[in-house]
Amino acid sequence: MRLLILGGTSEASALAKCLAARPDLAPILSLAGRTSAPVAPPIPFRIGGFGGVAGLSAYIEQEGIDLLVDATHPFAAQMSAHASAAAAACAIPLIVLTRAPWREEPNDRWIRVPDMQAAAKALGETPRRVFLTIGRLQVEAFTTAPQHFYLIRTIEPPGALALPDHRLLYDRGPYDAAREKALLQEERIDCLVTKNSGGAATYGKIAAARALGLPVVMVERPSSGTETAITVHAPQDVLACIDAHREKIAVHHQADLTERGV
Numbered sequence: 622m623r624l625l626i627l628g629g630t631s632e633a634s635a636l637a638k639c640l641a642a643r644p645d646l647a648p649i650l651s652l653a654g655r656t657s658a659p660v661a662p663p664i665p666f667r668i669g670g671f672g673g674v675a676g677l678s679a680y681i682e683q684e685g686i687d688l689l690v691d692a693t694h695p696f697a698a699q700m701s702a703h704a705s706a707a708a709a710a711c712a713i714p715l716i717v718l719t720r721a722p723w724r725e726e727p728n729d730r731w732i733r734v735p736d737m738q739a740a741a742k743a744l745g746e747t748p749r750r751v752f753l754t755i756g757r758l759q760v761e762a763f764t765t766a767p768q769h770f771y772l773i774r775t776i777e778p779p780g781a782l783a784l785p786d787h788r789l790l791y792d793r794g795p796y797d798a799a800r801e802k803a804l805l806q807e808e809r810i811d812c813l814v815t816k817n818s819g820g821a822a823t824y825g826k827i828a829a830a831r832a833l834g835l836p837v838v839m840v841e842r843p844s845s846g847t848e849t850a851i852t853v854h855a856p857q858d859v860l861a862c863i864d865a866h867r868e869k870i871a872v873h874h875q876a877d878l879t880e881r882g883v
């Protein structure tokens with residue numbers, strides 16, 4: 622069975638590890654190519670966009686893909702929408718592997734916003750010291766609120782920024798809550814901005830903000846059109862879905878043979 626896994630997340634890497642131990646499946650992992658030096662996966666892989674829904678559908682047909690797994694980041698909404706459309710066009714099943722979103726807990730002070738523009742607005746007029754942990758691609762949105770100081774943490778440089786008062790911090794998770802709390806205190810941060818990515822690796826900042834009583838501007842997940850697909854949160858559950866799907870095909874095949882008297 623040929624599987625195409627849309628990756629770029631730790632969940633996709635974990636799934637690739639599980640699939641490397643399954644010689645009965647023939648997976649290929651797809652990466653967008655955003656990271657300059659990605660760690661080589663333990664299964665065959667390809668890098669780069671497909672060229673929209675048409676390109677992805679053509680790839681699925683050419684490669685004889687039987688099943689698509691969308692293991693992209695919850696904020697990679699365009700790729701997920703393309704995955705949903707291409708799976709429907711090619712009539713193959715789609716399984717979504719995604720982290721469960723973080724949930725607000727007692728003593729959290731979340732301000733929920735739909736996008737980055739709304740997040741910048743939610744910071745208000747009074748100058749604040751803001752910790753921005755939203756990745757590098759949407760920092761531009763905060764140029765509409767130049768009165769604040771921004772501590773911006775990214776893995777790779779975000780490029781030229783028109784923010785008069787900011788400091789860049791390059792780092793890669795996982796981050797524990799104690800270290801995050803110390804950083805917030807050292808930098809005298811009074812507000813955190815984050816996407817609701819979910820997962821344990823970057824949850825430390827949420828726990829630290831709670832412990833310090835700081836507000837968190839929480840950018841909610843975009844809708845990606847995959848809401849009706851089979852959705853699981855663990856790599857092992859993807860394998861269970863694949864095995865169930867194969868069993869269903871085998872039963873249908875047997876019923877077909879019986880009906881035709883073969």
Ligand SMILES: NC(=O)c1ccc[n+]([C@@H]2O[C@H](COP(=O)([O-])OP(=O)(O)OC[C@H]3O[C@@H](n4cnc5c(N)ncnc54)[C@H](OP(=O)(O)O)[C@@H]3O)[C@@H](O)[C@H]2O)c1
Nearest residue numbers: 628629651652653670671672673693694696697698699700
């Ligand atoms: N957005 C985030 O916050 C975030 C965080 C961590 C990791 N990532 C990972 O970084 C990658 C890009 O994210 P994004 O938010 O820029 O995506 P996006 O906006 O949803 O997708 C933009 C385009 O990038 C290409 N693309 C995205 N993921 C791909 C994949 N796995 N394989 C091949 N092409 C892919 C597709 O190009 P074509 O239309 O040409 O096919 C897609 O239309 C994804 O793999 C995602 O899992 C994203």
